[in-house]
Amino acid sequence: MQKLPDKNGHFDGFGGKFVPETLMSALTELEKSYLSAKKDKDFQAKLKELLSSYAGRPTPLYYAERLTKKLGGAKIYLKREDLCHTGAHKINNTLGQVLLAKRMGKPRVIAETGAGQHGVATATASAMMGLKCEVYMGTEDIERQRLNVFRMELLGAKVIPVESGSRTLKDAINEALRDWVTNVANTHCVIGSVVGPHPYPMIVRDFQSVIGKETMRQILKMEGDLPDYLVACVGGGSNAMGLFAPFYNEKLVRFIGVEAGGEGISTGKHAASLVAGEKGVLHGSLSYILQDKNGQISVTHSVSAGLDYPGVGPEHSFYKDMKRAEYVTITDKEALKGFCVLAETEGIIPALESAHAIAYTVKLAPKLSQDEIIVVNLSGRGDKDVETVAKILKEGT
């Protein structure tokens, strides 16, 4: 495993703590608590127990035989994070962070959410551990992910609509950070991706690394070999980082992160921070971001709410610059095709986010030989998106 971030939270120039002074002590406290929990056998045993008996881990690594045959190239395996409790990988992180909040004696947690999966996962972990939970969500996302709003409310969380800016994930994060600045004494802010100020990118990566660790064990057992490619979608980048990080030192395993190409990079309506962005500071860390010539943050677009974000985790920026990973884009239209292909060939309806990874695999697999292996992170299931997809497909015909 790599040794980064360094003690200041930097991934070779990316990352850091670009936050108001009010939060600096809280970040130090969080880092200390996390590092001590990491070494605490009881904490780790409790988390492991929750991940297995409550979240349903390990998730299967499934050989997608019909999809493989249809594409006629590399062997395709799906890491089934969609089978986690709540329907996405987000629960891996929220169980860890809510357990940490409890350990720090914070009775209240807040979260930001885009697609609503992180909000649902935070509300779930909070309900199970008896903490008060409030979730910030942009009104545009509330509209397109209504089902998840209702789920959060059923789980006893309060969903706070965010009207500012583009009314999506970026603005929900702003509002969550403002809440945290105000209520830092009794509140833990559960950031849902490998973004934000240090130590968040490290903590979320570590909690999500269970994905890659299981994958490594499973593929060695099934194939007696490591995969040639790991493919995952990247919004903030938590499911991708969770899959990639444990393979960091396996230099023959290639990492491909798939960003939201929206209506196409040339239209400007996309959310591809790594492919089309520049270095900048957003939400507490230095990373690739989408911004205008004056350093104002751009309004992004993606059919998938969970990828609709103008920043990305700093460790992905580091991977990009050192060429450890390759980042590509998939448009809305291609993602919809990926969505349908997986449903038809494998009987699995993926989240629109994960459909981006599927769509790229559809392009990649036929170019590879039959003895090569691709593992795709199927980060979430698509029930939440069925309404959106139905609407788009209807309009298209």
Add this chain to the structure above:
Amino acid sequence: MSLKNVFARKKSVFIPYITCGDPSLEKTEELITTIESAGADIIELGVPFSDPIADGPIIQAAYNRALKQEVSLERVIKIVEKQRKKVKIPIILLSYYNPIYKYGIERFVSSAKDIGISAVVIPDLPPEEAREIMVHSEKKDFSIIFFLAPTSTDKRIKFIGSQPAPFIYYVSITGITGVRDSLSSHLKERLQRIKALCKKPVAVGFGISNPSQAEEVAKIADGVIVGSAIVDIIGKNLSNPTKPVFDLVSSIASCVHRVKCSTKVRLK
């Protein structure tokens, strides 16, 4: 006059804040001279930003009004250059880090210094991340002002107190900018702690909303910063903010300035 000299005078320092381009850059030019004539000792000018995480609804709205007219750091620097010759009091900028990063850190420090801006306040840049801008600032004799907050530990108070800046910006409340009904009950105690641990002048901002609160703060701090209350008045008088801003700034200035230095010295 330098910031250091302003704080060395025997009265409390009053620092009003406005956002550049709110409601327009022309009005900002006018408001800068208005604010000086109303008795300000230093003026703080905000550069609008799309994602201001330390600001409440009043300043967010001002940023949005300015961004609608595409006000940028580049344009802010141009109007300050124009106004600099007309006003005698020091001008400081407030900007989130990304517009500065995008403009170019070295280029920013040198443009700001060349046109006579005394310092910059960056709400999302703690000293830990400021090494690059500090290197350029020290070369150019330009200042970066850092914050202290109610949550700052003794260790951080000493660390921030040791930075080369003419004063410290103390955030009076655990929270974001905005108008508040009352001052924090711990303010005096916290300021005494800061004074015991570092020798720098301390200006207090966030939540100071009216002349009487400003006067109370002036008794225990070296400077008083008022932002949201003034921005709120601008927001309510968009077509002609000059007179209401003059009235508010001059009433706060007279309350701040009537605090005698002898009272302050005793409290320290």
